Amino acid sequence: MRANAWTAGLPARYVRPDGSIDTGKLKAEVSIAEVAAEATDLVQVGTEMRGLCPFHDENTASFFLNDSKGVYFCHGCAAHGDTIDLFSRLRKVDFPEACKALAGAETRPVTIADGKADAAAKAANRARARDEWRTAGPVDGTVAETYLLSRAIGYSVPSTIRFGRTPRYWNDDGSPGPRHSAMIAGAQDADGRIVGIQRTYLDREGRKMRGGSPRLSLGRVRGTALRLGPVMPKIMLASAVEDALSLRLMFPGATVWSAFGDANLQHVEMPRGIWHVTVCGDADESGRAAVAAAREALGRKGIQTGELFPHGGAKDFNEEWVLLHA
Numbered sequence: 001m002r003a004n005a006w007t008a009g010l011p012a013r014y015v016r017p018d019g020s021i022d023t024g025k026l027k028a029e030v031s032i033a034e035v036a037a038e039a040t041d042l043v044q045v046g047t048e049m050r051g052l053c054p055f056h057d058e059n060t061a062s063f064f065l066n067d068s069k070g071v072y073f074c075h076g077c078a079a080h081g082d083t084i085d086l087f088s089r090l091r092k093v094d095f096p097e098a099c100k101a102l103a104g105a106e107t108r109p110v111t112i113a114d115g116k117a118d119a120a121a122k123a124a125n126r127a128r129a130r131d132e133w134r135t136a137g138p139v140d141g142t143v144a145e146t147y148l149l150s151r152a153i154g155y156s157v158p159s160t161i162r163f164g165r166t167p168r169y170w171n172d173d174g175s176p177g178p179r180h181s182a183m184i185a186g187a188q189d190a191d192g193r194i195v196g197i198q199r200t201y202l203d204r205e206g207r208k209m210r211g212g213s214p215r216l217s218l219g220r221v222r223g224t225a226l227r228l229g230p231v232m233p234k235i236m237l238a239s240a241v242e243d244a245l246s247l248r249l250m251f252p253g254a255t256v257w258s259a260f261g262d263a264n265l266q267h268v269e270m271p272r273g274i275w276h277v278t279v280c281g282d283a284d285e286s287g288r289a290a291v292a293a294a295r296e297a298l299g300r301k302g303i304q305t306g307e308l309f310p311h312g313g314a315k316d317f318n319e320e321w322v323l324l325h326a
């Protein structure tokens with residue numbers, strides 16, 4: 001293999017024998033939804049995801065992407081391209097730099113889409129998720145606690161949120177990549193089994209890790225929820241983990257669950273015994289769309305719903321809680 005200016009610094013597995021970048025492999029392993037999620041909030045709409053365009057000002061989401069095809073397009077400004085193109089436009093870096101950053105970021109497909117991996121790979125990821133979950137410990141005294149305290153939600157954190165040193169990816173031979181500190185949230189299916197995890201990678205100061213997406217899921221997350229309380233007849237369902245933790249402090253005694261983000265809000269499978277769900281969303285257009293879709297989905301299953309949005313000009317519930325708390 002020849003090293004050249006384009007491929008210098010790129011992991012060998014992304015360089016073809018002729019010295020060119022294996023963009024196909026890179027794009028197959030990097031999720032365009034994860035790349036876009038750094039710039040805009042996405043909502044699942046059928047087979048695609050939709051959000052406000054990061055490249056032009058708009059109030060109605062006209063930016064679409066297809067995570068399994070790895071492409072994006074905007075009906076407003078006609079911006080379009082693939083994962084590498086999106087990353088280079090968002091970060092304002094050239095093509096080789098974008099490839100290196102995406103490869104070096106160790107970003108792996110986001111399993112919320114669950115589209116590309118075959119059954120064996122999915123089963124392996126679920127087993128890994130359960131292993132990482134079992135070996136993770138309490139957040140007390142860790143950077144995960146520092147991170148949560150910086151958002152005013154680090155108090156009496158339930159045991160469904162843990163701390164661990166966990167890989168961002170596994171190699172093709174099954175060996176784990178380097179381990180990094182992360183807050184680990186358990187994803188439970190309708191029967192209460194841990195079938196996946198969501199990792200929020202943190203630096204030494206307890207801030208979200210820079211370079212690559214700080215938030216990665218492993219195993220099954222679609223259809224699951226993070227439970228911050230037991231099954232009750234009435235529960236609250238929030239989008240992000242931080243919003244659920246904030247709502248739990250705002251409504252002591254309430255059972256609050258998180259759907260791990262807007263895209264999964266409408267997919268959460270509810271166990272028996274829940275008959276009313278207050279769906280809690282961000283105070284913006286994509287948040288309202290996600291709440292409406294979730295209420296419709298729950299309604300079809302015969303579950304009564306209500307909705308709640310942040311007050312006081314806050315965009316999300318963590319922001320509202322921090323404002324109340326200050």
Ligand SMILES: [Zn+2]
Binds near residue numbers: 053054055074075
């Ligand atoms: Zn646009």
